Amino acid sequence: MMQNLEQFMNEVDVLLEQMLLLEQRMTKDYVADDVEGAEQVLQYHCNLKEEVKMCPQGLLKKGRDLISSIEQKPDDSGTSSMTPDKINASATIRHLLEGVQRKHRQLEDLWSSHKSQLEQNLQLKIFERSVYKVRGGWGYWCIMRRFVIGEKLVKGTRIGSAIKQTRYWRLLCSL
Secondary structure: OHHHHHHHHHHHHHHHHHHHHHHHHHHOOOOOOOHHHHHHHHHHHHHHHHHHHHOOHHHHHHHHHHHHHHOOOOOOOOOOOOOHHHHHHHHHHHHHHHHHHHHHHHHHHHHHHHHHHHHHHHHHHHHHHHHHHHHOHHHHHHHHOOOOOOHHHHOOOHHHHHHHHHHHHHHHHHO
């Protein structure tokens, strides 16, 4: 029994390490410059979903089976064969399984939130491409600069005055 428990604990350690590596692969910041790149990054991320989904399944089943073998039904006399060692082993396995399940839920949540960010990035790239097609290079330049207009272009206009006033009030408020 102790050998099975030690082997299971080692397998949990290996799985948690694999989950950590999977988490790192999921959260890498792949910067896409265009729509095709954003689609590729999103597709790569979607392919990771299967790994996230299947990652702990075998170990969870093995842990449940191990608990079942430890917590055998009482014998015919009605007395339980649970010794303190078996009770501790069962509790340890349950604790490890809860930790694996918690980490698995975190990975699924991370996958979902990161997918949402990648979808938004793809929509932004599609929008940028559309603006470039409609407006040509100038519109694309404005989008890429996130609509920041340089002072030289607006000097002497109402926008230029508004920028100066905004800076002035920010300066006053920060004092």
